[in-house]
Amino acid sequence: MSLKKRGEEAMLYHLHDLHYALMTPMRVGAELTMSLFKNPASPLSHFPMGKMVGASAELVHRMTRRYGKPEFGIHTTMIEGKEVVINEVTAMTKPFCDLIHFERAKKRKDPKLLIVAPLSGHYATLLRGTVEALVSNHDVYITDWKDARIVPLSDGTFGLEDYIQYVMDFIERLGPDVHVLAVCQPAVPVLAAVSLLAARNDKNQPLSMTLMGGPIDARKADTEVTKLAAERPLSWFEQNVVATVPPYYPGAFRRVYPGFIQLTGFMQMNLDRHIGEHIKLYEHLITGDGDSAEAHRKFYDEYLAVIDLPAKFYLETVEEVFQKFSLPKEEMMFKGERVQPSLIKKTALLAVEGEMDDISAVGQTKAAMDICSGLNEDQKEYYLQEDVGHYGIFNGRRWRSYIMPRVRDFIRKHDKKMDPVTIGPDEAAVLKEAKAKKPSSKNVVKMVKKAPKKAIKKTPKKTPKKPSSKSKNK
Numbered sequence: 001m002s003l004k005k006r007g008e009e010a011m012l013y014h015l016h017d018l019h020y021a022l023m024t025p026m027r028v029g030a031e032l033t034m035s036l037f038k039n040p041a042s043p044l045s046h047f048p049m050g051k052m053v054g055a056s057a058e059l060v061h062r063m064t065r066r067y068g069k070p071e072f073g074i075h076t077t078m079i080e081g082k083e084v085v086i087n088e089v090t091a092m093t094k095p096f097c098d099l100i101h102f103e104r105a106k107k108r109k110d111p112k113l114l115i116v117a118p119l120s121g122h123y124a125t126l127l128r129g130t131v132e133a134l135v136s137n138h139d140v141y142i143t144d145w146k147d148a149r150i151v152p153l154s155d156g157t158f159g160l161e162d163y164i165q166y167v168m169d170f171i172e173r174l175g176p177d178v179h180v181l182a183v184c185q186p187a188v189p190v191l192a193a194v195s196l197l198a199a200r201n202d203k204n205q206p207l208s209m210t211l212m213g214g215p216i217d218a219r220k221a222d223t224e225v226t227k228l229a230a231e232r233p234l235s236w237f238e239q240n241v242v243a244t245v246p247p248y249y250p251g252a253f254r255r256v257y258p259g260f261i262q263l264t265g266f267m268q269m270n271l272d273r274h275i276g277e278h279i280k281l282y283e284h285l286i287t288g289d290g291d292s293a294e295a296h297r298k299f300y301d302e303y304l305a306v307i308d309l310p311a312k313f314y315l316e317t318v319e320e321v322f323q324k325f326s327l328p329k330e331e332m333m334f335k336g337e338r339v340q341p342s343l344i345k346k347t348a349l350l351a352v353e354g355e356m357d358d359i360s361a362v363g364q365t366k367a368a369m370d371i372c373s374g375l376n377e378d379q380k381e382y383y384l385q386e387d388v389g390h391y392g393i394f395n396g397r398r399w400r401s402y403i404m405p406r407v408r409d410f411i412r413k414h415d416k417k418m419d420p421v422t423i424g425p426d427e428a429a430v431l432k433e434a435k436a437k438k439p440s441s442k443n444v445v446k447m448v449k450k451a452p453k454k455a456i457k458k459t460p461k462k463t464p465k466k467p468s469s470k471s472k473n474k
Contacts, residue, residue, distance in 0.1 A: 012243040016260055023064040030064070033057035048286075055285035059278060062297075067305035069147070070125045072100075077136045079106055079422050084136075091141060092173050095155035096162070096310070098144040099170050100124075102135050111207075111415040112178045113138040114170055118185040119145045119163065119313065121262030121306050127183060128302070129395035133404045136422040138411070141174060143167075143186075147259070147307035149251040158310040160189065160317055161334055167193040172204050179411045180209045183394050184360060187214020188321050191341055191368060196334055198344040198374075208348040208414040210407055213360045213393045215321055216351075217328040217367035223358055229322035237318055242311045257314035259306030270358075328371050341371045348379040348414040352403060354388040381410055400426040 037044050037054030044050040076083050085105040092099035113134060117124035124144045134140055143166070148158070167190055171178055182190035190209060197205045218226045243258050245251045267274055277296060284293040326332035332339040349372050351365045362384065369380050383406050388398050405427050412418060423431070 013246050013258065016258070017246065020064075020066065027061060027064040030057045030061035034061060051286050051288075055282050058285060059282060062300070067301060069123050069307075070128075070302055070305055072102075072125050072128055072131065074102060074128065074132055074135065077104065077132070078424075079104070079108065079136050080420065086135065092170065094166060094169070096146050096148070096151055096158045097166055098146070099173065100142050100144045102131060102140045102142070104135065104139070108139075109419045110138050111411050112174055113140050113411065114174055114178050114180045114206075115140060115142040116167060116170075116180060116182045116186040116190050117143050117145060118183055119309060120185045121259045121309065122303070123305055123307060125305075126302055127394060129399065130183065133400045133424065134408070136424070137408050138179075141170070143170065145307065147251075148254060148256045148310045149245045149249045149308045151251045151254065151310075153251065153254050157312050159312040160320060163189045163313060164193050164196070164334055168197065171197070171206060176204045176207075177415070178204075178206050179415065180206045181212065181407065182209070182214060183212050184214055184390070185317070187211040187216055187360075187365060187368075188317075188327055191216060191372075192327060192332060192334065192339045194347050195339050195341045195344055196337065198346065199337070199340060205346045207346075208350065208411055210350040210352065210410065211365050211368055212352040212403075213354060213357055213365060213390055215360050215364050216371070217325060218322050218364055219325055219328075220363035220367050221361035223361050225359060226322055229318055234315060234319050234323065238311075238315060242315070245308070251308075255311035256308035257311055259308050262309070263304065263306045328367055330371075341368070342373045344372050345374045347375075348381075348410070349375055350381045350383070350407065350410045352383050352385070352393060352407070354390060354393045355384060355386045356389040357393065359390040379414075381406075397426055400424060401430045 034054060034057045036042055037050045037057065039045055042050075045054060072088060074086050074088070076085055078084070087103045087105070089101045089103045090098050091101040115127060115130060115134070117127050124142055127142065131140055131142060151158075163186075167180075167186070171180065171193065180190055180194070191211065194206060194209055215225075218229075241257055241261050242255055243261075245254045245256055247253065277300075281293060281296045284290075284296065320326045320332060324331070327339060327341065330338065330340050330342065349368060351368050353360075353362050353365050355362060366382055366384075369382055372380065383403070385393065385398060385403055388396075392398055393403065404424075408421065412421070
């Protein structure tokens with residue numbers, strides 16, 4: 001690459017950092033204003049005008065600050081009605097990713113689960129709710145991807161093949177009794193990794209894989225993501241969204257797809273909703289609704305914390321997944337080896353989609369059911385959750401109440417370890433509600449009408465026999 005091109009890429013990052021630096025006086029001013037108008041010890045915080053000024057200052061501060069890597073913060077879980085301590089342990093370290101183990105202080109025969117988090121601009125902590133819901137019934141590990149701008153250039157490049165290799169390395173580390181769950185972007189590399197293990201008849205083939213809201217076949221449904229990839233050549237992405245990390249970062253001179261560009265794209269897709277949420281925050285702060293305000297802070301502290309992606313990985317993903325559709329065509333190559341999902345025979349498959357998903361729309365993940373043609377029907381399951389978008393597939397009430405139980409039961413169905421299942425409060429409420437509902441007479445009629453004819457046996461009416469002449473005489 002020419003020095004001129006390098007300079008242009010570095011300029012993009014420099015402009016972003018310059019904008020942040022220019023906002024420093026405004027941010028500091030907002031912090032001072034907050035200390036005067038939001039501190040309960042200050043008389044100004046108790047007047048209506050003071051609350052308005054304090055709320056405005058907090059909005060300014062949140063819009064001009066940087067958000068660092070959040071913590072998982074999962075310290076305990078409930079198992080069989082008792083609180084169990086969780087220790088976050090690094091099980092394996094690689095240049096671009098750590099394998100984190102949520103080690104429970106209780107021995108149970110629960111399935112071993114590898115959660116492959118997306119490398120798409122956010123930290124793995126975005127799946128905090130996913131882990132919290134699963135850790136009581138599973139021995140959970142998760143891929144904790146590193147921000148590319150802090151990975152030294154001496155650690156080499158990272159592409160789609162490297163991602164697939166990392167997944168296979170983690171599976172090998174955890175052994176043949178592992179289950180794999182991929183959320184969004186990693187659905188493709190996870191399916192590729194399992195396909196390669198199957199082709200080699202590797203002893204470490206996972207017992208099951210769950211693919212949730214991932215672009216297995218992006219041709220099946222259009223979204224803003226698929227349209228952008230279809231409308232522009234790969235060269236456009238390289239010229240317009242790839243930047244070089246400035247020399248004052250540990251990953252100096254590494255080519256990346258910056259997280260701030262990815263975040264801008266996400267925000268623009270639902271701009272009205274994000275503006276509305278910040279207006280609500282302002283209202284919550286004025287009215288003193290602390291719980292709602294705190295819920296907003298927690299969500300956006302996570303959502304606005306972004307990481308840079310290695311440029312090679314980003315560009316190869318755009319090309320292979322959204323332009324060539326290599327995996328569903330069985331044309332994807334891995335170090336000279338063809339990736340063939342049809343060879344998978346031992347790893348059961350669960351595909352999960354959200355009805356309102358605008359990132360990986362309905363049909364894209366379900367495509368795995370067809371391309372994994374080597375599996376029997378009893379090895380494949382599909383679940384569509386109504387009234388949820390992309391984020392709701394793996395976080396929130398419907399995830400905990402409806403989706404997680406299906407994932408848990410599917411995993412246990414394909415695992416020999418069967419310790420008692422721990423039911424969470426959300427799921428318990430759903431089960432109680434379902435049990436309380438009794439079918440109406442109309443529903444009973446419909447069920448009878450839909451029943452197969454073989455199942456309905458007509459009992460012939462017995463007609464009383466006429467008494468014989470002999471019985472009359474008697």
